[in-house]
Amino acid sequence: MSVIAFLIQTLRIATPYLFAASGGVLSERSGIIALTLEGWMLTGAFCAALGSFYSGSPWVGLLCGAGGGVLVAALHALASIRYRADQVVVGIAINLLAVGATRFFLRLAFDSSSNSPRVPGFDWFSAEGGASQQSASVFVSLANPLVVIGLISLPLVWWILNRTPFGLRLRAAGEKPEAVASVGVSVARVRWLAVLLAGVFAGLGGTYLALEQHQFTDSMTAGRGFIALAAVIFGNWEPRRVAVACLLFAAAETFQIRLQGLQLIPSQFVEMIPYLLTIVAVAGIVGRTRQPSALGRVAD
Amino acid sequence: MRKLFTVLGVLVALHLILLLVEPAGASKVATGEGVDVGIVFDVGGRGDKSFNDGAFIGAERAQRELGARVRFIEPGEGSDREAGLRLLAAEGMDLVIGVGFIFTDDLALLAREYPNVKFAGVDYAVALDSAGNAIQPPSNLVALKFREEQGSFLVGALAALVGKSKKLGFVGGMDIPLIHKFEAGYRAGATAVCPDCTVIAQYAGATPEAFKNPGRGQELALSQYQQGVNVIFHASGSTGLGVFEAARRQRRLAIGVDADQYSEAPGYILTSMVKGVDQAVYGAIEDVRAQRFEGGIRQLGLAEEGVNFIDDANNRSLIPDSVRTRIEALRQDIIAGKIVVPATR
Numbered sequence: 001m002s003v004i005a006f007l008i009q010t011l012r013i014a015t016p017y018l019f020a021a022s023g024g025v026l027s028e029r030s031g032i033i034a035l036t037l038e039g040w041m042l043t044g045a046f047c048a049a050l051g052s053f054y055s056g057s058p059w060v061g062l063l064c065g066a067g068g069g070v071l072v073a074a075l076h077a078l079a080s081i082r083y084r085a086d087q088v089v090v091g092i093a094i095n096l097l098a099v100g101a102t103r104f105f106l107r108l109a110f111d112s113s114s115n116s117p118r119v120p121g122f123d124w125f126s127a128e129g130g131a132s133q134q135s136a137s138v139f140v141s142l143a144n145p146l147v148v149i150g151l152i153s154l155p156l157v158w159w160i161l162n163r164t165p166f167g168l169r170l171r172a173a174g175e176k177p178e179a180v181a182s183v184g185v186s187v188a189r190v191r192w193l194a195v196l197l198a199g200v201f202a203g204l205g206g207t208y209l210a211l212e213q214h215q216f217t218d219s220m221t222a223g224r225g226f227i228a229l230a231a232v233i234f235g236n237w238e239p240r241r242v243a244v245a246c247l248l249f250a251a252a253e254t255f256q257i258r259l260q261g262l263q264l265i266p267s268q269f270v271e272m273i274p275y276l277l278t279i280v281a282v283a284g285i286v287g288r289t290r291q292p293s294a295l296g297r298v299a300d
Numbered sequence: 301m302r303k304l305f306t307v308l309g310v311l312v313a314l315h316l317i318l319l320l321v322e323p324a325g326a327s328k329v330a331t332g333e334g335v336d337v338g339i340v341f342d343v344g345g346r347g348d349k350s351f352n353d354g355a356f357i358g359a360e361r362a363q364r365e366l367g368a369r370v371r372f373i374e375p376g377e378g379s380d381r382e383a384g385l386r387l388l389a390a391e392g393m394d395l396v397i398g399v400g401f402i403f404t405d406d407l408a409l410l411a412r413e414y415p416n417v418k419f420a421g422v423d424y425a426v427a428l429d430s431a432g433n434a435i436q437p438p439s440n441l442v443a444l445k446f447r448e449e450q451g452s453f454l455v456g457a458l459a460a461l462v463g464k465s466k467k468l469g470f471v472g473g474m475d476i477p478l479i480h481k482f483e484a485g486y487r488a489g490a491t492a493v494c495p496d497c498t499v500i501a502q503y504a505g506a507t508p509e510a511f512k513n514p515g516r517g518q519e520l521a522l523s524q525y526q527q528g529v530n531v532i533f534h535a536s537g538s539t540g541l542g543v544f545e546a547a548r549r550q551r552r553l554a555i556g557v558d559a560d561q562y563s564e565a566p567g568y569i570l571t572s573m574v575k576g577v578d579q580a581v582y583g584a585i586e587d588v589r590a591q592r593f594e595g596g597i598r599q600l601g602l603a604e605e606g607v608n609f610i611d612d613a614n615n616r617s618l619i620p621d622s623v624r625t626r627i628e629a630l631r632q633d634i635i636a637g638k639i640v641v642p643a644t645r
Contacts, residue, residue, distance in 0.1 A: 005526060009519060016515070113347035114538060213514045213545055217538040218344065222505075222513035257523050260502045267475055268506040 006254060014250030015150040019205030020228030021242050022153040023198035029161060029237055030194035031174040031294040035091025036076050037202050038225025039098030044069040044203030046102040049216035050109060052119040058211050061119065069203020070196050072098060077195040081188050084298045103218055114218055121211035122146065146208040153201055158239035170194050174292035230278040236289045249274045335395060335589045337362065337370045338388030340381060342400030345374040350558040354577030355399045355422060362585040382406040389414040395588045397581060401425045411441040418593050420444055420584040422577055426597055439595040444580045446600050449485030449643045450634055451573040451607030455555050456489025457630055458609065459531040460497050461623045462570060468499045469529035471520050471543050473511040473536035475503040477644065482535035484645040493626065500524050504539045517542030525550040531570055544568060562614045570618055572610045576600065603635045
């Protein structure tokens with residue numbers, strides 16, 4: 001039983017990573033650095049809470065969350081594709097903007113700088129159904145549509161990248177934009193689409209956090225966007241490996257939660273595992289990693 | 301580029317002028333009525349339903365009852381906290397209050413720079429010298445500190461008596477000594493009434509983000525409830541909102557912190573361990589008005605009603621009368637010094 005509980009908890013923790021990493025792969029493979037995953041998620045979480053609160057339906061919240069991600073992604077695309085700004089600078093600026101803007105609107109909408117009121121989420125098996133039993137909580141977790149979408153998001157990204165004409169252009173835009181341009185396809189348009197789609201995925205990651213918590217709280221993503229980015233790099237920008245990386249990081253976190261009571265390993269150490277692994281990966285110790293060659297490079 | 305430098309230069313010049321201007325009211329003496337008070341909030345600002353709001357309530361009361369004129373400054377992220385304090389001090393406020401331990405160094409610095417202005421630091425972190433003795437703050441600065449471990453002791457005893465389980469839960473935010481204080485008091489309180497009880501204590505992380513991670517809080521709480529814990533005490537900022545969500549899901553109990561958090565999950569909040577930030581702020585303003593302000597370290601514990609736990613119409617039904625009597629007896633023992641609550645684990 002405890003093995004199942006462990007797996008379920010890993011899955012719950014992995015869901016926001018899977019979403020955000022899907023966005024990260026799409027954006028980075030098209031050549032745009034996905035440093036803003038954190039900001040996209042946070043905005044998505046806020047918009048999801050807002051939508052769910054005012055409509056009373058988590059599905060509307062889901063749409064709003066995706067929309068919120070797209071909104072910030074569009075800003076990112078505008079600055080780095082249309083105006084060719086330095087992508088790292090834009091990324092940092094947008095992350096800061098997302099923290100401030102969500103807090104500002106939180107204040108405006110709910111008169112609190114800390115958290116929103118309770119919003120409806122996906123609880124098809126509510127507490128009244130006896131969620132206190134462990135077996136029930138297994139199904140409660142899997143009954144959340146966002147967990148299911150999260151699980152298929154990276155396979156979906158793999159399919160888009162490797163089985164569709166758009167995916168081919170997207171990869172080319174990230175590797176050799178000149179080649180894309182030479183056959184008459186607009187690199188800018190391909191990248192725009194990739195970044196907006198990435199915004200949808202990252203926004204859904206934030207949506208999961210907000211609806212699972214039934215409220216938005218200030219800076220609630222707490223660095224998950226960066227862990228997802230670490231997973232993208234650790235997974236060598238390859239959806240299947242990225243999925244494994246997300247699950248690995250989530251499992252490490254679950255492991256830490258379960259172990260902490262025993263005080264065997266200092267929590268600080270477990271907390272640095274994702275970043276440590278990423279450095280190890282980038283240093284080429286576990287196989288070779290290669291980033292998209294045109295990553296961060298201004299096209300045209 | 302040149303334009304940029306011009307703008308930058310003008311801004312720097314303006315800034316310097318503002319700093320050098322001799323403030324009009326700098327040498328003003330408190331007249332005994334209508335004190336001028338400046339308050340700088342911690343990050344999060346008003347509306348945090350906790351610390352800052354507590355300070356705001358206290359200041360509002362002083363405004364109403366003491367005729368104090370209060371000015372508030374809410375710094376954003378980053379380093380303009382000191383600027384906020386400095387602005388208020390330079391304007392010749394009678395009392396400048398910094399809300400949060402983050403102001404510690406800035407307050408100590410400014411108190412030396414403006415000896416005629418009085419300062420108060422809520423949760424001021426008193427440093428220790430090499431011999432382990434507290435370094436006294438300047439004489440025009442009062443450090444308002446709370447004995448969180450005493451309040452935590454009472455809720456720990458309460459959790460053990462109400463929880464009907466030998467296991468109790470604790471979720472901390474960032475893994476730092478300030479939060480260990482809550483854990484130590486809670487653990488001592490639980491074992492005082494139930495010697496064979498164990499406390500499962502977990503922390504959300506090792507960075508300040510651990511105070512703002514409700515997703516992690518929820519997972520920690522769920523795993524504790526699954527291990528047979530019935531009551532969890534959190535000292536973790538908004539991470540604790542995730543603990544409440546888990547309590548709601550598992551239909552168990554949680555204990556709030558700093559402010560009365562009953563409304564965050566009605567029916568699932570056993571009580572909240574509250575800090576009397578409002579009372580501390582009001583008291584400091586009152587002292588200045590009555591010209592009996594004294595610098596130094598002020599420890600606000602159970603005796604001073606600086607810490608307490610909520611026991612009102614909302615949660616009365618959750619606490620049996622026999623338990624209440626027992627807890628009150630413990631409170632008296634602590635006030636009388638018969639029980640000394642540890643502040644470190």
